[in-house]
Amino acid sequence: MFAVIGCSAVNVAPVLNSSLSMAAFEKMKKIEPHNVKLALYIEPKMKELQLNQNLSLGRYTFDIGNAFSAKLIKALSYNFKNLYFLDTPEYAENDFADAIMYVNLQDIDADFKARSGFSNVYAESYVRFSIRAEIKDIGEKKTVWLGTTQAKTTESHQEYGSMAYQEAGRGYAIAIDNAIDNAIGDLINDMSKSQNLRMYLEKWGQRNKGEN
Numbered sequence: 672m673f674a675v676i677g678c679s680a681v682n683v684a685p686v687l688n689s690s691l692s693m694a695a696f697e698k699m700k701k702i703e704p705h706n707v708k709l710a711l712y713i714e715p716k717m718k719e720l721q722l723n724q725n726l727s728l729g730r731y732t733f734d735i736g737n738a739f740s741a742k743l744i745k746a747l748s749y750n751f752k753n754l755y756f757l758d759t760p761e762y763a764e765n766d767f768a769d770a771i772m773y774v775n776l777q778d779i780d781a782d783f784k785a786r787s788g789f790s791n792v793y794a795e796s797y798v799r800f801s802i803r804a805e806i807k808d809i810g811e812k813k814t815v816w817l818g819t820t821q822a823k824t825t826e827s828h829q830e831y832g833s834m835a836y837q838e839a840g841r842g843y844a845i846a847i848d849n850a851i852d853n854a855i856g857d858l859i860n861d862m863s864k865s866q867n868l869r870m871y872l873e874k875w876g877q878r879n880k881g882e883n
Contacts, residue, residue, distance in 0.1 A: 681729045685840035687738035688848045691745055691855070698856020699746070701863060706876040708753040710768035710809075712760050713740050717776040717802070722847070724783050731783070731840055735800075739851050743774065746855050750862075752879075762809055769875040770806050770815070777801035777819070783843050794839045796846030799823035802854050806862075808871060816868040818861040822854035 696702075713736075720736035747754055755768055762771050779800035785793070799821065806816040826846035862868055 682732070683729045683837065683840045684732045684734070685837075685844040687733060687735065687844055687851075689738055689741035689745075691742055692848070692852045694849065695742070695746070695852035695856040698853060699859040699863070702749045703863060704750060704752065705872045706752050706879045706882075707770065707872055708755070708768040708875075708879065709747065709751040709806075710755045710757050710762060710771040711744070711747065711774070712757040712771060713743070713774045714760075714776065717774055720776060720779070722779070722781055724781065724843075726783055726785055726839075729840075731843060733844065733847055735779075735847060735851070738848070739855075742851055742855050743858075746859050747772075750859065768809060769878070770808055770871070773805045773807070775803045777803050781847075785839060793827065794842045796826045796843045797823070798846045798850040800850060800854065802858065804858050806868065815871045816862060816865050818858055818865075820854050820857040820861070822850045822857060824849040824853060 718736045718740050720739070722731075722733040722735050724731045724733075744754065744756075753768075757771070760773060762768070777800075780797075781799070782797040784795045800823075801819065801821045803819045804817075805814055807813060808815050824846050826842065826849065
């Protein structure tokens with residue numbers, strides 16, 4: 672981590688992309704809609720996650736939790752007919768959903784660097800974070816799928832001449848976006864490969880057959 676030089680550093684909050692990239696879809700391998708009502712609980716540690724970095728180019732804040740949550744919801748909406756968003760992890764038996772999905776942050780690590788050369792400036796980003804997700808059958812109150820993913824990415828961004836802090840921020844944001852897409856793509860792919868989850872998806876789908 673670089674220290675802030677002098678008093679001229681600025682506060683920068685680069686906007687992360689809330690849309691899924693092609694790389695995320697490639698990680699998923701397939702989209703398979705199910706007639707299932709899924710409740711989603713993203714723990715506050717993940718949902719409200721912000722990454723702060725002090726560099727020579729400025730003080731950077733990245734709203735990772737908001738971008739991750741939006742991307743995950745979009746990915747799940749391709750695979751489940753109904754999604755419900757929970758503010759607390761509690762749920763009631765025979766409530767509005769067939770199952771509940773819990774998403775937790777296990778670990779995050781990031782390293783942003785900026786180097787100045789004779790005629791160019793080079794920004795490098797490394798991002799890694801681990802996610803744990805679990806799906807429980809509400810009626811049976813038991814776990815039917817458990818998945819973890821550790822996504823990491825390294826990106827570089829180079830500008831000839833002087834690099835403004837906004838341009839460096841966009842380069843850092845690309846690395847974070849890619850790590851999020853990789854994590855979500857891996858989770859969805861892992862779900863699709865679970866025979867136990869598939870059995871429950873079929874069970875829930877049959878129960879919901881004929882509903883609007």
